[in-house]
Amino acid sequence: MNVARRRSGLFRSTIGATPKITRGRAAAPSTKEANSTTIPRQSAPGGITIGAAARRPPSRLPTPTTPATGRASLPERSAMAKPASCSRPIPTMQSTASRISTLTAASSFRQLRTGRPPPPSTQRSTATSSLKPSVTRARPVAQKPILPSKMALLEEKIAQLESAMAEATDFAEHQKSKIQILDGKLEGADRKLISLQDQLSTLKEVNKAKVEECEDYRVHNNDLRDLLNEKEAELRKLHNDVVDLRGQIRVAVRVRPLIKSEADASSSAIEYPAIDTIRINEGSKPGIVVKFEKVFTPVFSQKEVFANVEEFIRSSLHGYNVGLIAYGQTGSGKTHTMRGGNGEEEGIIPRAAAFLFAESRKLESLGWKFDFSLSFLEVYNNVAYDLLSDRAVVQLRLNDQTVSMIGLSEHTISNVSDVARLLRVADGGRKTAATKCNESLSRSHAVYMWKITAHQPSTGISTSCQLKLVDLAGSERAKESGVSGDQFKEMTNINQSLSILQMCISQQRSQKGHVSYRDSKLTQVLMDCLGRGNSKTMVVVNLNPCNEQATESKRSIEFASKMRSTNIGSAVQQRTLLGDVSQMSMN
Known part of the structure; x- marks a missing residue:
């Protein structure tokens, strides 16, 4: 019966349908087998190759392509020779799975005992492997020592x-x-x-x-x-x-002490009957006693002199125009009184600066605010110059009660140091010369002008006024001074301007309608101090104490007495109220 099956091809079909397990390496497929459709095999642990080739029924697979030459493989011949009625049912995979499980357990035991990985899997290439599906099982990963x-x-x-x-x-x-x-x-x-x-x-x-x-x-x-x-x-x-009790022009007299060059000279010609009177004697004939607001004898220091005029200067902070003029013959000490020296020898001009700043700070506690500016003007040979602008010429123009100074510079100041700096500049530009009467003689009239603006917001009151501090050149005689040439011309212009000043005082004193202010640049600048404007005016007449100068001192006293009796009218506060200008005489 088996022989008959082998011959008929039925035995081959049954064997091809049953999974076959082989050990070792599978033989390489032949050329004919390469052309057939195969399913890859998988190796189980222990080198056991699992899988089998099965022929699919002819009704489900396409007819395999056979090469032109050569013989067909044994499975192919068997398939072609085997009739469809002779097919046997394919055995179940249960027995195959149990055998695979047994072999897998044996391979794992051998691997754990030897510590070596399983040998590489082998594949069996048969004619039926390309037609039958294979069963694959996962292999446990070996742990290396x-x-x-x-x-x-x-x-x-x-x-x-x-x-x-x-x-x-x-x-x-x-x-x-x-x-x-x-x-x-x-x-x-x-x-x-x-x-x-x-x-x-x-x-x-x-x-x-x-x-x-x-x-x-x-x-x-x-x-x-x-x-x-x-x-x-x-x-x-x-x-x-x-x-204003004794008139608007107040007059004080100051007699300077003897200097070193006059140590052998006598000063007995001047006497002081009272603290406010003076008498000048000429020879054996006694002079007339003249009374003034104050008489400063040679023992008065610069500080004491200023203490007697500071109340007058204070009026400028109250909004009044103020003028203080130093008058006297050559060598009588006018420049020393006004300008002075350093330290305790400072004169009225630098002391007035310190006083104004100190008093303005006191008034600021009452709500007042102040602004100050300073200008220095020189009248030399009847021409006005700006001492703070390289002696630039200043044009003077009269406008009814005031005078306009075109070209005069104004410099804002905020402390005493600013004033000291400007004073040094002005001193360097002022004209001086040496004569027999004085080694350093001023040959011009110097006018130091302060512009003071004040405002009190709480009351709305504003004021703007001027303070003029004037150092006049001294009158002299050609015979006594011994000048000639340009200095003679300077002396002539000085004496002429002082004569016009005396004439204007006399005209104002006599209440005449016309006063000759236009005749001199000096009187034009001082017009508001001499009665044309609204100003408080004070004149300090300086005297030389030497007996040889008694005649000139007497002339100065007589002129001072005339000024003291001159009525220039009451000064009016230069006030601006709520933006309206009232009684303004500023330029």
Whole structure:
């Protein structure tokens, strides 16, 4: 029966349908087998190759393509020879799976015992492998033995990791302690914050009470300030009434002390019967006693002289035009009285600067605000020059009651240092010369003009006025001074301008309609101080104490007496109220 099956091809079909397990390496497929469709095999553990080729029924597979030459493979011949009615049912895969499981367990045991990986899987290439599906089972991954060197490396790495973990643990503990400390500080800060908030609340309540108290004080202070302004205005009026008590031109006399070159000279010609009188004797004939507002004997210092004129200068801060003129013969001490020297020898001009700044600061406490500017003018040979602008020529132009000085520069000043700097510039530009009467003689008239602007916002009162401090050139005689040439011309112009000044005083004193202010540049500049404008005027007549100069001193006293009796009218405050200009004589 078996022989008959082999011959008929039925036995081959049954064997081809049953999965066949082989050990070892499968033989390489032939050329004919390469052309057939195959399903890849998979190896089980232990080198067991699992899989089988099965011929698909002819009705489901396309007819295999056979090469043009050569014989067909045995499965192909069997398939072609086998009739469809002789097919046997394919055995089930249960027995095959159990055999595979047994072989897999045996292979795994052998691998664990020897410690070697399983041999490479073999494949069996048969004619039927391309037609029958194969059953594949996963193979467990073999674990390789760990070498001693690798073990040492792993142990070293583990030690490093343990060290790093210990350090991290220490760092974490340290940070934990820090956090605990910071938590304590935070709690303390919270308690302090609560305490400060309580203090702040208390201070706010105290501050509120203080603000209310300050408001009460402010209202009371405003009432006192208004009362103070009223009293201050009354005091100003009383002060200026006292200044104007004996007329607008006040006259004081100053006799200078003997200098070193006059140590052998005598000064007995001048006598002082009282503190405000003076008498000049010529020879054995006694002179006439003349009374003035003040007589400064040779013992008066520069400081004492200024103390007697500062109240007069104060009127300029109250808004009045003020003029202070130093008059006298050559060598009588006019420049020393007005300009002076350094330190205690400072004259009226630098001391007036310090006084004005000091008094203005006091008045600022009452709400007044002041602005100061300064100009220096020189009249030389009847021509006006700007001493602070490289002796630029200044054009004078009369406008009714005032004079315009075209080209005269004004310099804003804010402290005494600014004034001192400008004084040095002016001193360097002033004309001087040496004569027999004086080694350093002023050959020109110098006018130092302050422009003072004041404003009080609380009352709306504004004032603008001028303070003129004048150092006149000294009168002299050609025979006594011994001058010639240009100095003779200078002396002629000086004497002429002083003569016109005396004539204007006489005309003003006699109340004539016309006063010759236009005849000289000096009288044009001083016009508002001599009665044409609104000004308080004071003249300091300087005398030479030597007996040889008694005649000239007597002439100066006589002229001073005429000025003192001249009525130039009452000065009016130069006020601007709410933007309206009233009685302004500024240029």
